[in-house]
Amino acid sequence: MTAQFASQYSSEYENNVSLLPGQSLDWLKSLRTEAFESFSSTGFPSLREEEWRYTNVSAIEKKLFSPQAIADSATVDKDWLAEFILDDCLTVVLVNGQLSSELSSLEGLSEQVTVQSMAQALEQQPETVKKYLAQAVSNDEHSFVAFNTAWFTDGLFVHIPAKVILDKPIQLLHVVSQSECLSTTRHLLIADEMSEAKVIETFVGVDQAYLSAAVTEVFVGKNAELSLFKLQAEGDKAYHFGGTYVKQERDSRFKHHNFAFGGLLARNDIHTDLDVASECDLNGLSLGVKRQHIDNHTRINHLQPHAISRELYKGVFNQRARGVFQGLVFVAEDAQKTDSEMNNRNLLLSADAEVDTKPQLEIYADDVKCAHGVTVGQLDEKSIFYLQSRCVDEETARNMLTFAFANEMVDKVQLKSLHDILLKQLLKRFPQSGVDKDWL
Amino acid sequence: MLKIENLHVSVGDKPILKGLNLEINAGEVHAIMGPNGAGKSTLSHVLSGKPGYNITEGKVTYMGEDLLDMDPEIRSREGVFLAFQYPVEIPGVSNIYLLKAALNSIRKHNGLDEVDAMDFLTMVKDKIKLLEMDEKFLYRAVNEGFSGGEKKRNEILQAAILEPKLCILDETDSGLDIDALKIVAEGVNSLRAAERSFLMITHYQRLLDYIKPDIVHVLADGQIVKSGGPELALELEAKGYQWVEGQAA
Numbered sequence: 001m002t003a004q005f006a007s008q009y010s011s012e013y014e015n016n017v018s019l020l021p022g023q024s025l026d027w028l029k030s031l032r033t034e035a036f037e038s039f040s041s042t043g044f045p046s047l048r049e050e051e052w053r054y055t056n057v058s059a060i061e062k063k064l065f066s067p068q069a070i071a072d073s074a075t076v077d078k079d080w081l082a083e084f085i086l087d088d089c090l091t092v093v094l095v096n097g098q099l100s101s102e103l104s105s106l107e108g109l110s111e112q113v114t115v116q117s118m119a120q121a122l123e124q125q126p127e128t129v130k131k132y133l134a135q136a137v138s139n140d141e142h143s144f145v146a147f148n149t150a151w152f153t154d155g156l157f158v159h160i161p162a163k164v165i166l167d168k169p170i171q172l173l174h175v176v177s178q179s180e181c182l183s184t185t186r187h188l189l190i191a192d193e194m195s196e197a198k199v200i201e202t203f204v205g206v207d208q209a210y211l212s213a214a215v216t217e218v219f220v221g222k223n224a225e226l227s228l229f230k231l232q233a234e235g236d237k238a239y240h241f242g243g244t245y246v247k248q249e250r251d252s253r254f255k256h257h258n259f260a261f262g263g264l265l266a267r268n269d270i271h272t273d274l275d276v277a278s279e280c281d282l283n284g285l286s287l288g289v290k291r292q293h294i295d296n297h298t299r300i301n302h303l304q305p306h307a308i309s310r311e312l313y314k315g316v317f318n319q320r321a322r323g324v325f326q327g328l329v330f331v332a333e334d335a336q337k338t339d340s341e342m343n344n345r346n347l348l349l350s351a352d353a354e355v356d357t358k359p360q361l362e363i364y365a366d367d368v369k370c371a372h373g374v375t376v377g378q379l380d381e382k383s384i385f386y387l388q389s390r391c392v393d394e395e396t397a398r399n400m401l402t403f404a405f406a407n408e409m410v411d412k413v414q415l416k417s418l419h420d421i422l423l424k425q426l427l428k429r430f431p432q433s434g435v436d437k438d439w440l
Numbered sequence: 441m442l443k444i445e446n447l448h449v450s451v452g453d454k455p456i457l458k459g460l461n462l463e464i465n466a467g468e469v470h471a472i473m474g475p476n477g478a479g480k481s482t483l484s485h486v487l488s489g490k491p492g493y494n495i496t497e498g499k500v501t502y503m504g505e506d507l508l509d510m511d512p513e514i515r516s517r518e519g520v521f522l523a524f525q526y527p528v529e530i531p532g533v534s535n536i537y538l539l540k541a542a543l544n545s546i547r548k549h550n551g552l553d554e555v556d557a558m559d560f561l562t563m564v565k566d567k568i569k570l571l572e573m574d575e576k577f578l579y580r581a582v583n584e585g586f587s588g589g590e591k592k593r594n595e596i597l598q599a600a601i602l603e604p605k606l607c608i609l610d611e612t613d614s615g616l617d618i619d620a621l622k623i624v625a626e627g628v629n630s631l632r633a634a635e636r637s638f639l640m641i642t643h644y645q646r647l648l649d650y651i652k653p654d655i656v657h658v659l660a661d662g663q664i665v666k667s668g669g670p671e672l673a674l675e676l677e678a679k680g681y682q683w684v685e686g687q688a689a
Contacts, residue, residue, distance in 0.1 A: 381491070386528040388512035389488050389521075390538060390598065391545035400541070404532025404581075411532070436541070 008064050010040055013150065016067055020153060021119035025126050028133075035139045035149035042143045051142065054324040054356045055267055055295045060239055065182035065211040067153050068096040073103050075177040084204050084233070086417040089171040090115070096176055097153040097183035108168060114159040115170060118186060121157035129157065132188050136217035137245035137271070144241045144267075148215040152186035155214075158199065162192040162221070169198035169415060176205030176212055176238070185214045189228070193221040193249075199228050200418055203242075203262070205235040212263075215243040220252040220278075227255040229418060233425050234262035236290075246272035248280065250304070257413055258284040258313075260294050261425050267295040274300065274307035274335075284313035285409035287429050288321025288353070295324035300342075302335040302365075311342040316406050316430075317353035324356050329370060331363040338368040346376040347405050379405075399435050406430070441466045441637050442487075442507075442606055447498035449479075449486050456482045458662035459498070464606070469638040471648055473673060474659035475681040480641045481525060483659070484610040487639075488522035489515050502606070516542075517549040519605030523595035523612050530582040535594065538582050539564060539601055546602060567600040571627045589620035596627040607631065609640045613647035625650030645677040658684045 013036060022028040044061055045052040073095055081103070085091050092115065093103035099117035106115055114121075121129050139146040156172050176183050183205075191197050203212055212234060220226045234240045240263040246254050252275070260266055272280045286294040300309045315323040325344045346355045359372045379401050387397035403426070410422045427435070442464040449457040456479045464470050474480050486493050487500065489512030500507040507515060516522075530538070544554045568575060571593045583591050592612055599607055609628065613621055628638070628651050640651065648656070648670060656673045658666040665684050666672065676684065 380528075383528050383530055385490050385512060386524065386530070387538070389490075389516050389524075391513055391516045391542040391549075391602070392538075393513045393545070394511075396541070400533055401530070404530060407532040436537075 008061070010036075012064060012066060020151070022122040022126070025122060027130055028122065031134060032150050035146045038139045039143050039146040039150055045143055051297065051326065055265070055293065057239075057265070059265070060211060063180070063209065065180055067151065067182045067184065068098065068178065070098060072096065072177070073100045076103065076175055081173075081175060081204075084173060084202050084421065086169070086171045086200060086415070086421070088415070088417045089169045089200060091171040091173055092156055093173045093175060094154060094156070094183075094185055096178060096181050097185050099154050099156070110164065110166070112161050112164050113166060114157065116157050118152070118155035118157050118188070121188075128159070129188065132190060132217060132219060133186070134217075136219065136247045137215065137243065141243075141245075142269075144213060145215060145243055148184055148186060148213050148243070151182070151184040151213075152215075153184055155186040155188070157188050158197075159190045160192060160195040160197050163194045164192075165195065166197035169200055171200045171202060174201070174203045174212060174214065176210045176235070179206065179208035179210060181210040183210065183212045183214075187214070187216040189216060189218045189226065191220050191224045191226045194223050195221065196225045197227070198415065199226070200415075201228070201230045203230075203232045203234050203240060205238050207235045207237060209237045209239070210235070211239045211241075213241045215245070218244065218246040218254070220246065220248045220254050222249045223251040224249075225253040225255075227257075229257045229259075229413065229415070230268075231259045231418070231422065231425070232262055232266060232268070234266065236262070236264060238263045240266040242267070243269045244271070246270075246280070248272060248274050248278040250276040250278060252278045253281075254279070255281045256283065257409070258282070258296065259409070259422060259425075260284065260286040260296060261429060263292065263294075265293045267297070269297045269299075271299040272301065274302050274304065274309065276304040277306040279308040280310070282309070282311040282313070283409055283412055285406055286313070286315040286317075286323050287406065287426065288315070288317040288323055289429055290319050290321060292321045293324075294321070296326075298327045300329045300340065302329070302331040302338040302340065304332075304334060305336045305338070307335065307338055309340045309342075312409075313344045314406065314409055315344075315346040315355060316349065316402060317346070317355060318349040320350075320352045322354045322356075326358045326360070327372075328360045328362065329372070331361070331365050331368055331370065333364040335365045336367045338365060338370065340368070340370045342372040344374045345405075347402065348376065348378060349402065396435070399430070403427075403430060403435050441503060442639075443501040445499050445501075447486070447500065448496045449482055450494045450496055451482070451492065455496075456662055457486070460659075460663055462657065462664060464637045464639060466637055467634045468655065469632065469640065469651065469653045471640045471642060471653040471656045471673065472659050472664075473642055473645070473656060473676060475685065476643065478659045479662045480643075480659055481610060484522055484608050484639075484641055487608055488512060488520060513545070516602075517546050521599050521602060521604030521607045523592070523599060523607065523609045525611040525614070527583050527591040527595055529584045529586075531584050533582050534579050535582055536564070536578040539578075539598065542598070542602055564601060567597060570600060570630055571597050572623050573597060588615040589617070589624075592616060592620070592624050593627070596624055596631075600627065600631060605636060607636065607638045609638065611642060612640070613642055613644060621647070622650060645673045648673045660684050
């Protein structure tokens with residue numbers, strides 16, 4: 001059945017393949033062909049697969065989303081978009097999967113740093129792209145990755161050379177302005193030895209059905225530090241599939257903050273491979289309302305000794321929303337002295353909301369410290385009473401505590417402009433009677 | 441100000457308070473002492489409206505009104521303040537936010553406008569000095585990562601800002617070293633006023649060296665078995681709780 005629906009996309013692919021960037025590169029063509037064959041043979045993931053058992057993507061098979069050939073900036077409401085632009089960052093805007101130079105501004109970017117569209121990078125430095133593309137994740141990871149490799153229309157290529165400290169963060173703003181649009185983007189973030197950078201991925205779109213599929217491959221060099229933030233605030237009817245695949249060299253630090261707020265159905269995969277004494281810090285906050293389905297999968301691979309991983313994912317689900325968390329910490333036989341902590345905390349605000357959570361440890365080394373914890377529950381009655389005894393009525397107390405539960409994750413974000421947008425997006429999705437925004 | 445008459449309270453089927461009587465007038469400081477399990481904390485919880493207790497008999501009148509009929513937030517807005525034995529940690533809500541929310545709830549309840557932001561800050565900074573706390577505390581999450589002493593000080597800071605009429609201190613001294621106890625006691629003493637009453641619940645006599653009560657009661661097995669002046673506390677300390685427990689039986 002899946003293969004039959006995939007065939008819908010097969011004929012669509014035939015129509016579009018010649019428009020995809022990098023046509024002159026044989027290696028890319030064969031990479032795309034292989035990826036498409038891999039996708040066609042399996043179709044979209046089914047509920048029978050362990051990694052997808054809680055997330056049904058059949059609605060995507062039944063619709064047919066189509067890519068756009070050009071970045072049509074005229075279709076974007078600029079005033080609305082302005083709300084999502086971070087004023088203390090360099091911003092690159094992708095409209096319907098294509099880079100829009102009209103809406104982007106890289107003024108003030110250090111000359112040492114390369115920031116260009118994937119299409120441009122494939123023309124100007126194909127060998128560098130070849131060295132990294134599909135190296136942090138392979139097509140057989142799952143069929144959305146294969147789909148992305150086959151289809152990607154554009155993306156961003158960021159290269160920070162050794163010892164360069166990026167003074168302004170780079171924002172990558174994905175906008176979908178048209179219904180039924182397929183926006184497939186592929187990004188490469190390369191932070192060489194001893195460099196430091198912050199990158200923010202933002203996803204927004206119209207209130208109509210569309211499909212946004214973005215894969216970001218991240219390479220953090222020796223003793224380098226990369227902070228990656230993701231604000232997924234897609235339109236209410238959107239489908240979002242995001243993958244972040246990270247390769248960390250020794251002594252590197254990778255910090256990820258994943259805010260999954262939007263979309264009808266949203267799935268995120270975050271994988272990182274840790275080399276000797278490297279560190280990763282994965283933070284996540286999912287907010288689900290109405291009938292939203294939000295799925296986060298993380299995998300931390302401790303491959304070498306002395307690496308540290310910290311993970312805290314929180315979820316708040318109201319009405320009929322559903323959350324999924326599957327987190328795996330894998331510790332290889334050689335990864336002695338691994339220090340790992342994984343936590344998933346969920347708050348259910350209604351009787352119809354649901355969470356499926358599955359933290360897993362797979363440990364082959366014998367001298368490690370690994371902890372994990374999960375909670376799924378309601379607000380703490382003791383805290384509600386404490387607030388009531390401090391003059392706050394029960395409804396306000398509940399709203400304050402719900403907000404506070406989520407705000408803990410927002411508060412970890414130091415970047416002011418992003419923090420403000422996150423707060424605004426958070427409050428928009430929450431019961432907030434009695435919560436005074438001016439005091440926050 | 442507060443009149444408790446023949447109060448019977450149980451948790452599930454188990455009776456905890458068994459006909460407790462107590463009257464506190466404006467400006468008085470009362471101490472209730474008693475062994476563990478006598479019902480001291482139950483009394484403070486029932487007065488502040490914590491759910492989970494069955495009031496099977498008796499009544500509590502506060503400022504001429506039926507206290508037990510009020511929701512917890514109405515009690516606190518009307519001036520009943522409970523300093524918790526175990527203050528709750530609330531990650532994500534800052535102290536300053538809670539103080540402002542609480543104070544404005546009281547003002548609204550009394551038909552007043554919201555407090556001016558600048559006036560509020562000046563007032564809070566003034567009070568925080570009294571408890572020898574760092575201003576940074578204001579911007580930290582309520583009680584999160586606070587030491588035992590810091591939590592108790594924070595409770596008294598809240599009282600200083602909310603200016604209650606009846607202040608119930610539930611084991612405010614337990615877990616404090618002598619220096620922390622002195623600071624907390626000074627904070628409490630500075631709140632003493634002609635129109636403000638205190639009900640101190642404690643297991644240890646030591647607190648009463650620093651906050652002088654007008655009247656001391658001994659609670660044993662759900663009843664007040666003895667009342668007297670401050671000297672009663674000393675006598676109790678010398679003779680131990682067995683002395684009064686015998687009387688209750």
